Amino acid sequence: MDNPNSNLDPVSHVDTFDELMISSSKNSPMKPLSMEDIFNPHGLKVLVVDNNGTSLLYLTRILTIYHYQVTTCSLPNEALELIKENKFDMVITEVHFSPDIDGIEFLEIIIRETGLPVIIVSADERIDTIRECIVKGACTYIPKPAKKEVIQFLWQHVARARKEMLRKKLMYPIDQLEINEPSLISFVEDKEFSGSSSSDGAPLEDEQNKEQPKKNRIAWTPELHEKFVRAVTILGIQNAVPKKLLELMNVPGLRRESVASHLQKYRLNLRKLSKNMPQRFTEQSFKTLVSSNACSPVFEDNNSFISTQPITETQEHFTVQDSINQVSSGAYVPYNDSFISTPPITEMHHPFTVQDSSIQAGAYRPEFEQDNGPVIDPNDFLITDESLQLDPIMLASYDPKSQIIPFN
DNA sequence: ATCCAAATAT
């Protein structure tokens, strides 16, 4: 159960995420929630807004099948209230409401105030409407009736949004992290003044008591590890080497060897977690991938390693088409020894004309198009049959932020 | 004995 927290503030939204993500109840040594807790699509909270009762019912029914947790609402104003009072993960909405309410404005408000992923499901298939919604920041635009195969994978928009949020967070200057590393500090002190120094100033205060009367080993506390992860994020895992990491982390007394050791362990974990995934990007592996439903970024242990892990419902009969849909919705796909996360791209097999579906493809337009007066040519985002060949590199190229997690 | 994080050796 979540509580009401003024959610209309983008900043507090991030804070909320922080809270979930990194624990840090400074006083109580609480364990960070696992990514699994956070990313489990089962129970993902979706707000569905539509004037049309039938649509509402239809969407609810399908969403429920896939274990989304649905809240419905028929008017934007009510919706805004609901959003204020609850924490949703995603909003699905029409753009047209009875007479006088402007759905586009509604969309803008949600995006601006909450940053939540918004999916438009509408009977309006006019290209201008679609373009406007996408430009205003909707994740995607789905014509009615939305097929269940499309709805099934909508959670990936949430996953992506969260991943981006995490990434942003990790990009903050490392020094901003105010953390106490009792173990480390006392270790350093010990080393420098191995004598009976304790009497002097700086009584080393606080809780070195906890679990520290051990050896001269540094402890990779969650805080220290976060610093480490931030450094890795900034450098990019590819270029993350002990020396640079050490520099970036800027932790007094931390030794390069320690960082190296930790890096080794970190990579080991990444690798281990990748093991389950198929190595090659074949049709068959795709079936396996999809049927094992391995698609979501997951934090493993308390140490917050990013990986992928099965999350959706297992289905018995998967077709190649299903696989394509999966990727189309933005999946974490294997590529040689790495994984590449693809941004969600919209379903391409719905009843749109060829031209219109290019707009659909544009649903995942690059971020930088967003702000300035958008001059977006739908053709820029055309997805051809050729591009449907599911070439991972091609897919990744759609997302400037796509990240490659090295397998080794 | 077993497992794992961290240190140390190559």
Next chain:
DNA sequence: CATATTTGGA
């Protein structure tokens, strides 16, 4: 710097 091996604590 990466990787393999050892150490030492639960």
